[in-house]
Amino acid sequence: MSPMHSFKRRVCKIVILHDSFDELMTNDIDTTSHVAAAPQATPLKDEHIRLGARMVDFAGWFMPVEYEGIRIEHNHVRKHVGLFDVSHMGELRVRGEKALATLQWLTTNDVSQISNGKAQYGLLTNENGGIVDDLIIYCIEKNKDYLVCVNASNTQKDWSWFQEHNRGAELKNESADWGQIAVQGPQAIDLSAKVFGEGVRSIETFGFGSMLFVG
Numbered sequence: 001m002s003p004m005h006s007f008k009r010r011v012c013k014i015v016i017l018h019d020s021f022d023e024l025m026t027n028d029i030d031t032t033s034h035v036a037a038a039p040q041a042t043p044l045k046d047e048h049i050r051l052g053a054r055m056v057d058f059a060g061w062f063m064p065v066e067y068e069g070i071r072i073e074h075n076h077v078r079k080h081v082g083l084f085d086v087s088h089m090g091e092l093r094v095r096g097e098k099a100l101a102t103l104q105w106l107t108t109n110d111v112s113q114i115s116n117g118k119a120q121y122g123l124l125t126n127e128n129g130g131i132v133d134d135l136i137i138y139c140i141e142k143n144k145d146y147l148v149c150v151n152a153s154n155t156q157k158d159w160s161w162f163q164e165h166n167r168g169a170e171l172k173n174e175s176a177d178w179g180q181i182a183v184q185g186p187q188a189i190d191l192s193a194k195v196f197g198e199g200v201r202s203i204e205t206f207g208f209g210s211m212l213f214v215g
Helices: 045-050 070-079 099-106 152-164 188-196 198-202
Strands: 011-017 054-058 061-066 082-085 090-095 119-125 131-141 145-150 170-173 178-184
Touching: 045 054, 045 061, 070 082, 090 099, 090 152, 099 145, 099 152, 131 152, 145 152, 152 170, 178 188, 188 198
Parallel strands: none
Antiparallel strands: 011 178, 054 061, 082 178, 090 145, 090 170, 119 131, 131 145
């Protein structure tokens, strides 16, 4: 699954920062045995189970694969709106005076072109120009602070690549601190505005905003 940008006309992404997210994780590894580690869980795991989702191990994550059925849910999203738990996506923070230089070195797009509140699609490449992963870069403070969203199954690989080829930026793997809900369908903006307020409608494609939500 590729990372999705925030608040597109038919696709929205709600990103939630959890102070106590570590308490919800189940990724402890028993190094004294050969038993496989339990899949990691998102903050919405218990809610998925309560609502009757069919849960599966998806790339090391305990995720809902369907509720009422693939065909019914597909049609509902195409005609109305649907919510998708994408909290398994990876989030890498790139900060400091060398943040822009590092991203310019690592990714294919021109990160200097995005300003505060804007996002950009790009590719993470290897020494030969081959693709390591595709990603979305969110500009929090131009030149100094960026959040990079990477694909779930590649998070550790991407994190290692960032560390190995860093050009002096302050790097932090914040994947365990974030949760994400993708809102998709023709009524995605309407639902998001109902929850977060009408200000959501003013966010442009490949843009994002910070809003306080008390649920």
